[in-house]
Amino acid sequence: MLNFLRLSSLADVSEMLWADGPVSALIAGGTDLLVRPERLASARILIDISNLTELGGIGVTPDGDLRIGAAVTHQEIADDDTVRRHAHLLAQACAQVGSVQIRNRGTLGGNLANASPAGDSIPALLCLEARVALVARERGRAVPINEFFVGPAKTVMQVDELIESVRIPLRRGRWVSFFEKAGQRKGMCCSKASVAFLAQRHGDRRLTGVRVALGAVAPTAIRVPAAEAALEGQVLTLERARAAAEACREAARAIDDIRSTRDYRREAVSALLLQGLLPLYDRMRALARPRRRSRRRR
Amino acid sequence: MKVTVELFGPQRERAGQGRLVLELPAGATVADAIRGAGLVDRVDLWVLVDGRRATRDSALADGARLTFFSPVGGG
Amino acid sequence: MDKTPSVVGARVKRIDAEDKVAGRTLYPSDKTLPGMLWVEVVRAAHPHARIREIDVKPALEVPGVVRVLTHRDVPGENAFGIQIQDMPVLCFDRVRYLGDAVALVGAETRQAAREGARRVRVDYEVLEPITDPEAAMAPGAVALHPKGNIMHQGHFEKGDLAAGFACCAVIVENDYSVPMIDHAFLETEAGISYYDEHGRLTVDACGQYIYRDQTQIARALGLPLHQVRVMAPIVGGAFGGKDEVTVQIHLALMTFHTQRPCRMVATREESIVSHTKRHPVKMSYKTGADRQGNLLCVQARFVADTGAYASLGGPVLNVMMEHAAGPYRVPNVKVDGYAVYTNNGFSGAFRGFGCTQACVGLESQMDLMAAALRLDPLKFREQNVLHKGDLAGLGYPMTCEVGAGRTVRSAQRGALYRSRRRRAPAKPATPSLKPYLRRGVGVATQMQGLGLGIGIPDYAEVGLDLRPDGTLQLRAGTNEIGQGAYTAYLQILSGRLGVPLSRLSMVGADTALTPDSGTTTASRTIFAVGKAVELAAEKLERVLGERAERAFGWAPGPARLQGDQLAGSGGRRPLRELLGDEELSVQAVFHVPVAEREMGDGLPHRFYSFGTHVAEVEVNTLTGEIAVTAVEAHLDGGKVISRTGFEGQSEGGIAQGIGYALMEEVRLEGGRFLTTNFHTYVIPTSLDVPEDLRTVPVEVREPEGPYGAKGISETAMVGVTPAVLNAIADALGVRFFRLPVRAEDVLAALQEKKT
Numbered sequence A: 001m002l003n004f005l006r007l008s009s010l011a012d013v014s015e016m017l018w019a020d021g022p023v024s025a026l027i028a029g030g031t032d033l034l035v036r037p038e039r040l041a042s043a044r045i046l047i048d049i050s051n052l053t054e055l056g057g058i059g060v061t062p063d064g065d066l067r068i069g070a071a072v073t074h075q076e077i078a079d080d081d082t083v084r085r086h087a088h089l090l091a092q093a094c095a096q097v098g099s100v101q102i103r104n105r106g107t108l109g110g111n112l113a114n115a116s117p118a119g120d121s122i123p124a125l126l127c128l129e130a131r132v133a134l135v136a137r138e139r140g141r142a143v144p145i146n147e148f149f150v151g152p153a154k155t156v157m158q159v160d161e162l163i164e165s166v167r168i169p170l171r172r173g174r175w176v177s178f179f180e181k182a183g184q185r186k187g188m189c190c191s192k193a194s195v196a197f198l199a200q201r202h203g204d205r206r207l208t209g210v211r212v213a214l215g216a217v218a219p220t221a222i223r224v225p226a227a228e229a230a231l232e233g234q235v236l237t238l239e240r241a242r243a244a245a246e247a248c249r250e251a252a253r254a255i256d257d258i259r260s261t262r263d264y265r266r267e268a269v270s271a272l273l274l275q276g277l278l279p280l281y282d283r284m285r286a287l288a289r290p291r292r293r294s295r296r297r298r
Numbered sequence B: 001m002k003v004t005v006e007l008f009g010p011q012r013e014r015a016g017q018g019r020l021v022l023e024l025p026a027g028a029t030v031a032d033a034i035r036g037a038g039l040v041d042r043v044d045l046w047v048l049v050d051g052r053r054a055t056r057d058s059a060l061a062d063g064a065r066l067t068f069f070s071p072v073g074g075g
Numbered sequence C: 001m002d003k004t005p006s007v008v009g010a011r012v013k014r015i016d017a018e019d020k021v022a023g024r025t026l027y028p029s030d031k032t033l034p035g036m037l038w039v040e041v042v043r044a045a046h047p048h049a050r051i052r053e054i055d056v057k058p059a060l061e062v063p064g065v066v067r068v069l070t071h072r073d074v075p076g077e078n079a080f081g082i083q084i085q086d087m088p089v090l091c092f093d094r095v096r097y098l099g100d101a102v103a104l105v106g107a108e109t110r111q112a113a114r115e116g117a118r119r120v121r122v123d124y125e126v127l128e129p130i131t132d133p134e135a136a137m138a139p140g141a142v143a144l145h146p147k148g149n150i151m152h153q154g155h156f157e158k159g160d161l162a163a164g165f166a167c168c169a170v171i172v173e174n175d176y177s178v179p180m181i182d183h184a185f186l187e188t189e190a191g192i193s194y195y196d197e198h199g200r201l202t203v204d205a206c207g208q209y210i211y212r213d214q215t216q217i218a219r220a221l222g223l224p225l226h227q228v229r230v231m232a233p234i235v236g237g238a239f240g241g242k243d244e245v246t247v248q249i250h251l252a253l254m255t256f257h258t259q260r261p262c263r264m265v266a267t268r269e270e271s272i273v274s275h276t277k278r279h280p281v282k283m284s285y286k287t288g289a290d291r292q293g294n295l296l297c298v299q300a301r302f303v304a305d306t307g308a309y310a311s312l313g314g315p316v317l318n319v320m321m322e323h324a325a326g327p328y329r330v331p332n333v334k335v336d337g338y339a340v341y342t343n344n345g346f347s348g349a350f351r352g353f354g355c356t357q358a359c360v361g362l363e364s365q366m367d368l369m370a371a372a373l374r375l376d377p378l379k380f381r382e383q384n385v386l387h388k389g390d391l392a393g394l395g396y397p398m399t400c401e402v403g404a405g406r407t408v409r410s411a412q413r414g415a416l417y418r419s420r421r422r423r424a425p426a427k428p429a430t431p432s433l434k435p436y437l438r439r440g441v442g443v444a445t446q447m448q449g450l451g452l453g454i455g456i457p458d459y460a461e462v463g464l465d466l467r468p469d470g471t472l473q474l475r476a477g478t479n480e481i482g483q484g485a486y487t488a489y490l491q492i493l494s495g496r497l498g499v500p501l502s503r504l505s506m507v508g509a510d511t512a513l514t515p516d517s518g519t520t521t522a523s524r525t526i527f528a529v530g531k532a533v534e535l536a537a538e539k540l541e542r543v544l545g546e547r548a549e550r551a552f553g554w555a556p557g558p559a560r561l562q563g564d565q566l567a568g569s570g571g572r573r574p575l576r577e578l579l580g581d582e583e584l585s586v587q588a589v590f591h592v593p594v595a596e597r598e599m600g601d602g603l604p605h606r607f608y609s610f611g612t613h614v615a616e617v618e619v620n621t622l623t624g625e626i627a628v629t630a631v632e633a634h635l636d637g638g639k640v641i642s643r644t645g646f647e648g649q650s651e652g653g654i655a656q657g658i659g660y661a662l663m664e665e666v667r668l669e670g671g672r673f674l675t676t677n678f679h680t681y682v683i684p685t686s687l688d689v690p691e692d693l694r695t696v697p698v699e700v701r702e703p704e705g706p707y708g709a710k711g712i713s714e715t716a717m718v719g720v721t722p723a724v725l726n727a728i729a730d731a732l733g734v735r736f737f738r739l740p741v742r743a744e745d746v747l748a749a750l751q752e753k754k755t
């Protein structure tokens, strides 16, 4: 027998979790939970948190963070102007989750709590150096995203904790970013490999603050310091792009599974980084040229 | 009366030939024709009489064309 | 002059559209009955094992479990199978694949039934699974069935192959491998069973041929046919996957023993494990042509893994061999085929029915030969296509209308093929930014036999009831599986009688109500049932004329319906004056004409549809991903009856063909399934199907069909896969011989090419 509960406040949910944590499961969009009956099997209480106002909303906090509520859906993130302004990379990643239906239901909190190595928001949040705000009955803490995941489907969350929001530090300057994924098909598809990229672009065409993160090629999403170093403080050239791509290949600790192979995933992260960097390279070269010439070169 | 029987697939194998002419008493039915052909009646022996599915008690007329087969094909 | 009435060939709204869109249509999985039991199947725990003992007691202890059935409870023959009854209803001594049913649990709730099924204890002696068909064929292999592991084989020879190859300027020889794939119908196997008001054991469950299912049920239960009623008017997809019996006998058996209504609905996992699949096939093709581009030789060998049981594996192999040389004139042909038992699931009917696999091999060979001869791929095909009167691959004459050449010429004129030499991707707005994309265009031409072929009678009977108010009801025994045939039947009826669609209705697939219209398979229903509809309409007018002659003294001749009036030589009279309050019913049967000479079960066909597909792909050479960006289908299905249905079949076929080419594969390891749901068994989504789809009807009328129509449902899919393969080869200069072609394969091949 499974009980479905919808509570009116976060405090009530916390109370429930504190009392019944081991036998209760949170459900937000349900897009992960409902397709995994084995996880539902152990639960006796299903607590719906999708309606909690405390877990909704997107805004800038007084201490200068972009705050995205845990129950905000991928589609809301992809469409939101504030996110696009301050954390465009996350909007880019969320826009590529699943399909329209999945994006309309699936939430950011669910994506993180699910802790799939292939979760698409995660590489983006790694680049954006986000923090995960957790709450329990009488305590709260903010865990840096790179410390949040312990392994596939494992996080540092305690049974009575839940994700309240994600906090992303605001940035100044002009930033470029992309999220690229490879899957078995175009829609409704779990990433075989993904790459998130973020960097600050300067007038002299140098890139700084370069962040590169990979999904689906290690037990958790990973940053690739060697790829970042290959580009940091430099003007983007094809050789540097290739060196960074090579570093991604090296960093990938992928496995063979039903969706793909270790070799392909290693190849794919390098390819995806290049695929994202090539247009950037073109764009930056075009920017550096006088308008007229650049137009003739298309 | 005389009826002709065309046989297909397993029925042809069982009867050992593809065409039979049977001499049956007036008022004979499909069941009689099956016996007349020396076949054991089975539920998967289908019979057409003049091209249409018939039941075991369908009465036969002189000159009737019977078809014995089993639904063993597809596509 | 074309006198086709406008309703024929038109885009009409499907008669089932509104109910389906509104969710009112009840599919077999939606149906429930008061007091029913849920039935769950205990399936084999091993792909190959001997059963030592079955202990049902623990299951009976589960609260809510009412009955557990084993092989001891099968009152008739404990065997089924369309062609050979080699499959136990409930296994007794041995299990041969993971879908094998060992016991049935009937319970008050689904949970109890599941729990009961978990508790049935089966003691197995585990045996080594046989998973390699070549090894299974080898002498000394453990036999899965009494007659050995070669379930069926065929050998055909025409001309003189050695002499033919000696005259060839190019000879191309390759091995191909195509995977096992699943039909991925939306509705899993489901249905209900009960005793109807006449005491008939009734099964209302998904299927593709109610009359054959009725026989299979009756045989297993030891009942006479008239005590079994089967219905299945609306089915949530099948593609051949519900041709063999699935839940029907199990449902009937539980109702028989408990006297209670029963219900079954398979989970997706159970469905994928248990129903038939498309045969995985290893093929070898050696083909040759002379310098002028005349195809001289086709030599093919097929080893089809038919899995644990026969089902339609024999006829599938036959059709594969029949189509080994495709729609081409080839003087020297040798074909050898084997369908082999293994413990890899079990395979049977699937859209294309063997033709699909052969076409992948042959159409790849056609492109390779054209390239070696420096000929345009379509010109090469056009030069070699069959014409009416030519001898087909296996040596029998083509006596039907043959539109193969016209589909090729239609494709040549099409925009997609003419754009072929444009190398760079045309679509992206900023082409210079994506130098790593490669574009390619590929073609494939194909023919597909219609109906059951020669060997058993292929007929369709329908009933037509005229009510005194002038409305009509058509009764046909085929199923509505989503293809839209019921609408097309009524279009034919409307066309022939001149009665608007709004006055026509349809009763489908119920052995108690509808005549035997044959199988809902083999691209046959428009052709065979549609023709019977035409005959019924003619007969009705004839009978009306005769009765009007007697009743009103009209001159002899057919009478026509005009609303609720009857029109004839004597003017117009209200229909009611003739019929009173009675309905007038007529029946008509059409027998599909067959070839002159039989060459094997179902071999050959007399009628074929033809098609040429053109596909465009974009291959990402960085990630290896392949996108199909456009497809044109030039299809000869004779006269198009329903334009909407025709395009629907084509577009669905394109999606399915893309799936076969690029992503679908049922993966097994040691006889165990690795891909048991749509999470791991990946099929195309709407985003994987190009927006740029064009279906061009090439209407070569077949005089034997209704209005000159033939079927299209398989031709619409079969050519798509090789066209995509050929497009990939065109894009990359690298050819793939194994399906599906995944990004992994593309990158590996590109790397190999580099080194």
Ligand SMILES: Cc1cc2nc3c(=O)[nH]c(=O)nc-3n(C[C@H](O)[C@H](O)[C@H](O)COP(=O)(O)OP(=O)(O)OC[C@H]3O[C@@H](n4cnc5c(N)ncnc54)[C@H](O)[C@@H]3O)c2cc1C
Pocket: A025, A026, A027, A028, A029, A030, A031, A032, A033, A034, A035, A049, A055, A070, A071, A096, A097, A098, A099, A102, A105, A106, A107, A108, A109, A110, A111, A112, A113, A114, A118, A119, A120, A121, A161, A162, A163, A164, A188, A189, A190, A191
């Ligand atoms: C067809 C399909 C396609 C998909 N494609 C993608 C894809 O492309 N990329 C991708 O990344 N994912 C994909 N997913 C996975 C899924 O949609 C995402 O992970 C989504 O973000 C999950 O969010 P949810 O709200 O639906 O989670 P739910 O299913 O509601 O919950 C998932 C888990 O998170 C827990 N949880 C939820 N909210 C919280 C919270 N606030 N605090 C603590 N725990 C919480 C739940 O208890 C549960 O264990 C796909 C899923 C499907 C079914």
